[in-house]
Amino acid sequence: MKQTAIVVAPGRGAYNREELGYLARHHGDKTSLIEDYDAYRRAQGQTPISDLDSAARFSGAVHTRGDNASALIHACAYSDFLSIDRDRFEIIGVTGNSMGWYIALTCAGALSPMNGLRVVNTMGTLMQEQMIGGQLIYPFMDANWQVIPGARANTLAKVAEIDARADHVLDLSIDLGGMLVLAGNSAGLTAFEAEMPRLQDRFPMRLPNHAGFHTALQAPVAALGQSKLGQSLFDQPQLPLIDGRGAIWQPKSNELTALRDYTLGHQVTETYDFTAAIRTAAREFMPDVFIILGPGTTLGGATAQSLILSAWRGWTGKASVQMSEPPLLLSMGRADQRDRVLG
Structure with a gap:
């Protein structure tokens, strides 16, 4: 069968x-x-x-x-x-x-x-x-694929706060399982990398040769x-x-x-x-x-x-x-x- x-x-x-x-x-x-x-x-x-x-x-x-x-x-x-x-x-x-x-x-x-x-x-x-623009990845699940309480909402709140700044662009590109793929301009991506905690020794992870896919960019x-x-x-x-x-x-x-x-x-x-x-x-x-x-x-x-x-x-x-x-x-x-x- x-x-x-x-x-x-x-x-x-x-x-x-x-x-x-x-x-x-x-x-x-x-x-x-x-x-x-x-x-x-x-x-x-x-x-x-x-x-x-x-x-x-x-x-x-x-x-x-x-x-x-x-x-x-x-x-x-x-x-x-x-x-x-x-x-x-x-x-x-x-x-x-x-x-x-x-x-x-x-x-x-x-x-x-x-x-x-x-x-x-x-x-x-x-x-x-x-x-135009670039992408990075940031997780809201841990290494055991368990949701970290509040992590997704907190991350998206930071994205919105950065995007509201002058000359900064940042948005959700892909909802990818336990990961959020974010896209934006250089200022937006750099601000996120500088202001969010480093997780699992590799995130935020910038994606090489990726543009700001799935955004208004x-x-x-x-x-x-x-x-x-x-x-x-x-x-x-x-x-x-x-x-x-x-x-x-x-x-x-x-x-x-x-x-x-x-x-x-x-x-x-x-x-x-x-x-x-x-x-x-x-x-x-x-x-x-x-x-x-x-x-x-x-x-x-x-x-x-x-x-x-x-x-x-x-x-x-x-x-x-x-x-x-x-x-x-x-x-x-x-x-x-x-x-x-x-x-």
């Missing part, structure tokens, strides 16, 4: 040093798709995806740039989606984190594979060229994207989609202008609520498992934390997640869990 699954697509930051060679290692059978992607990149005057993946060494300055990372992560994640064993899993919905929304659209069939690459590559390139990028990416790229999804508000787009029943408007408008300039997306997926679809596409493993924690916050399957913290057997959360970026997903 098949297990029902929600598929979760990663966003920026998923392809790091450990992921170098991910396409070559796992997707040698998808030569035609990758060749098409490479040809598109060459036509744009950009480094082909396969060249980035096969580089002799990982370079943060190269591999984390928006114009490179977006296309590379899209190719890895969509290839992973194609590799899921459909005899073992019935995919009943797709969602993603941030840039992962573009990948989710492709997985669900709302964008063809080439149109999906075109959208993600165009938006990633525009954000890199404009590079990105309005110019949204406008440019709308001018370059037409309505004809979008089709009716063949699978349910859960967006960054927790709203569901059901198959074959959508106003496609609204789907494009959300994708290139609200999704770019307003907070992306990944936690709400996972909560909707858990409560409305009640899947047997969540499958997180690679590359990387960074989204596993945020997905688990979102499910803890949703009181899914009685999960209350990291220990209850780790004790689940068989695993209810399968990350294709982890070798020990990847084999459970593949055909």
Whole structure:
């Protein structure tokens, strides 16, 4: 009997040093798709995806740039989606984190594979060229994935207080499980870093090569994207989609202008609520498992934390997640869990 699954697509930051060679290692059978992607990149005057993946060494300055990372992560994640064993899993919905929304659209069939690459590559390139603002991460859960009482409200109060200062911009970019991803200008980010306690020896953590995604700072990028990416790229999804508000787009029943408007408008300039997306997926679809596409493993924690916050399957913290057997959360970026997903 098949297990029902929600598929979760990663966003920026998923392809790091450990992921170098991910396409070559796992997707040698998808030569035609990758060749098409490479040809598109060459036509744009950009480094082909396969060249980035096969580089002799990982370079943060190269591999984390928006114009490179977006296309590379899209190719890895969509290839992973194609590799899921459909005899073992019935995919009943797709969602993603941030840039992962573009990948989710492709997985669900709302964008063809080439149109999906075109959208993600165009938006990633525009954000890199404009590079308006930046991002950092700050937690409100502890190392055991338990909510720290008052931490979320206190953090957001500090964000609002800094944002109200002259020449300071700071806002909530992504509600990411037990983490708050904040975006702002240099003054806003620097003030937050200086005035908030350091937690777990690494937070606040500034994200390199990340612009101020999902805030009003990105309005110019949204406008440019709308001018370059037409309505004809979008089709009716063949699978349910859960967006960054927790709203569901059901198959074959959508106003496609609204789907494009959300994708290139609200999704770019307003907070992306990944936690709400996972909560909707858990409560409305009640899947047997969540499958997180690679590359990387960074989204596993945020997905688990979102499910803890949703009181899914009685999960209350990291220990209850780790004790689940068989695993209810399968990350294709982890070798020990990847084999459970593949055909």
